[in-house]
Amino acid sequence: MVLKLYGYPTSTCTLRVAVTLKEKNVPFEFIPVDLVGGQHKTPAFTANQPFGQVPYIVEDDGFQMYESRAIARYIAAKYAGVGEQLIPKDLRESAIFEQGASIELTDYEPFVSGLAWENKFTQMYGGTKDEKRAESLLATWRSKLDAYDKILGQQKYIGGNKITLADLFHLPYGSVLLGIGIDEFSSRPNVARWWNDITSRPSWQAIKDGL
Ligand SMILES: N[C@@H](CCC(=O)N[C@@H](CS)C(=O)NCC(=O)O)C(=O)O
Numbered sequence: 001m002v003l004k005l006y007g008y009p010t011s012t013c014t015l016r017v018a019v020t021l022k023e024k025n026v027p028f029e030f031i032p033v034d035l036v037g038g039q040h041k042t043p044a045f046t047a048n049q050p051f052g053q054v055p056y057i058v059e060d061d062g063f064q065m066y067e068s069r070a071i072a073r074y075i076a077a078k079y080a081g082v083g084e085q086l087i088p089k090d091l092r093e094s095a096i097f098e099q100g101a102s103i104e105l106t107d108y109e110p111f112v113s114g115l116a117w118e119n120k121f122t123q124m125y126g127g128t129k130d131e132k133r134a135e136s137l138l139a140t141w142r143s144k145l146d147a148y149d150k151i152l153g154q155q156k157y158i159g160g161n162k163i164t165l166a167d168l169f170h171l172p173y174g175s176v177l178l179g180i181g182i183d184e185f186s187s188r189p190n191v192a193r194w195w196n197d198i199t200s201r202p203s204w205q206a207i208k209d210g211l
Pocket residue numbers: 011012013014035040052053054055066067068069
């Protein structure tokens with residue numbers, strides 16, 4: 001038996017875990033959850049993920065957990081000896097990794113997810129776009145990316161000079177926005193260099209269009 005990843009084929013949170021598994025060459029079985037049909041809100045599902053969200057993983061000895069970034073950290077630690085380190089061991093390298101991972105959570109995800117909802121998902125679910133909110137999110141995200149460009153002018157990756165989970169965490173939502181024509185990456189030289197670098201990794205290429 002291999003690790004089971006319960007998720008949705010194109011969900012950003014599911015892809016965050018999948019790219020980490022691919023990066024570490026961990027074989028896994030993807031088990032699709034019917035988000036459209038509401039499977040994730042059933043008692044059988046919330047027994048495994050109390051918030052009724054994907055993803056969660058189950059290992060062959062029965063160990064299971066949820067929260068995409070926490071799962072990625074677990075996988076990176078468990079398979080530390082395989083491929084890239086993804087979470088540095090050195091104290092100060094680890095501190096800069098944590099800095100980058102925190103930036104993703106506070107200065108990136110709220111804006112990219114908001115923009116993805118306003119420009120894509122809301123309409124998919126029959127809602128209407130809130131133009132004012134979308135404009136405000138875009139303006140803030142642009143200023144955040146200006147800061148990213150400065151950071152990436154001084155270091156190769158967002159979590160230091162080596163690829164880490166902090167970089168991988170950026171991939172799913174950034175790709176959603178590019179897919180709907182919101183490109184704030186290519187006009188910023190250091191961000192563009194970084195984005196091309198991380199998106200060209202075989203791990204991401206293998207899953208970027210969904211599982
Ligand atoms: N913090 C959670 C968020 C999980 C989450 O938002 N999952 C979304 C898909 S990316 C979901 O299940 N949405 C359906 C819902 O919330 O009803 C994680 O990172 O795993």
